[in-house]
Amino acid sequence: MSEVGTLKSIAVLGGAGKEGGGLALRWAHAGHKVIIGSRDAQRAQDAANEINAKIGGTNASGAANGDAxxxxxxxxxxxPFSAQRATVESVADALAGKILIDVTVPLVPPKVSRVQLPDGGSAVEAIQKLLGEGVKVVSAFQNISAHHLTHLDETIDCDVLVCADDAAAADEVVALAKEIGLGAWNAGVLANSVVSEALTSVLIALNRRYKVPDSGIRITGITPQ
Structure with missing residues (x-):
């Protein structure tokens, strides 16, 4: 595993979508090698080409999910939540010894502005139980608008809550978040991810009520490190 603060290779499964694509764009722009993953390798490469065109570089590439x-x-x-478990199961062998950052939000259309957590609580914690101790699952980035991420010249006025049972893994993801212009905090164990997962529906409700595209959160009372 790479040391905190060093450049890493980051696979973004679902990187052809809006949220994953925004994160991939930001990390590629920061200098990391980014591999876009998709069920369709050509779709992944097309998304990578778009990122490279935006950053004027070659840091992004595309591949099928397993190869990525x-x-x-x-x-x-x-x-999407509906594809979370199947996607993880399809790449499980490639995850051993690695950090898996799970951005999953358990949204259940059409009522996406209503909190609908799965019966077991945290959707991300369920993935840690599925994969076992050989993979360090970290919950993060559920509450960051893709609208913010895709504008590289924009300062993002949002914080990220990072949850994991492995504190060092959480700190590494905090560092990755800060590299792309986000405030980020180690918010404790993976079970605490229910807050981030539920908060997304609350933010969607706020967006609709106040007619904005990108409400977010800030943590106050702590001096930024």
Whole structure:
């Protein structure tokens, strides 16, 4: 595993989508090698080409999900809740010994502005139980608008809550978040991820009520480190 603060190879499964694509764009712009993962390798490469055009570089590439996960130091899961478990199961062998950053939000259309957590509580914690101790699952980035991420010249006025049972893994993800212009905080164990997962529906409700595209959160009372 790479040291905190060093450049890493990051696979973003679901990187052809809005949220995953925004994170991939930011990390590629920061200098990391980013592998876009998709069920369709050509769709992944097309998304990578768009990122490279925006950053004027070659840091992004595309591959099928399994190949993307195998190539990376860190894997990011940015797929819809309905595809979360199946995607993880399809790449599980490539995740051993790595950090998996799960961005999953358990939204259940059409009532996406209503909190609907799965029966077991945290959707991300369920993935840690599925994969076992050989993979360090970290919950993060659920509450950051893709609208913010895709504008590289924009200062993002939002914080990220990072939860994991492995504190060192959480701190590494905090560092990755700060690299792309986000405030980020180690918010404790993975079970605490229920707050971030539920908060997304609250933010969607706020967006609708106040007619804005990108409400977010800030943590106050702590001096930024």
């Amino acid at each position: 996960a195998a190539q990376a130091d860190i894997v990011v899961l940015a797929v």
